[in-house]
Amino acid sequence: MSKVYSVDIKVYATAYIKAESAEEALSIARGLKDGTLAADKAAYWSDVEISDRQLDDPDLPDVSLSPAMSIHGPDDDAVAYSDEDDDEVEA
Secondary structure (H helix, E strand, O other): OOOOEEEOOEEEEEEEEOOOOHHHHHHHHHOOOOOOEEOOOOOOOOOEEEOOOOOOOOOOOOEEEEEEEEEEOOOOOOEEEEOOOOOEEEO
16 A cells, blocks of 8 residues: 655745835745745635736735746655654654
């Protein structure tokens, strides 16, 4: 039977930010560092929404991530076995 492993990967995305200037947009983007996100728009713990809205859509969030992303990695030590109790154990 297959086991479930957690693998840390780096995901790169484009942020779309409504701002008065490029400097303001960059400042807002820097504030996202180490934040959280969720594909589920209703997730209460998500700091930023992944949105597929067009850039001219009036309902585009003030800060959103494009749903198209690039995956880089994983590093060689980025995998751990996850047991049934969701405790991670070194692989």
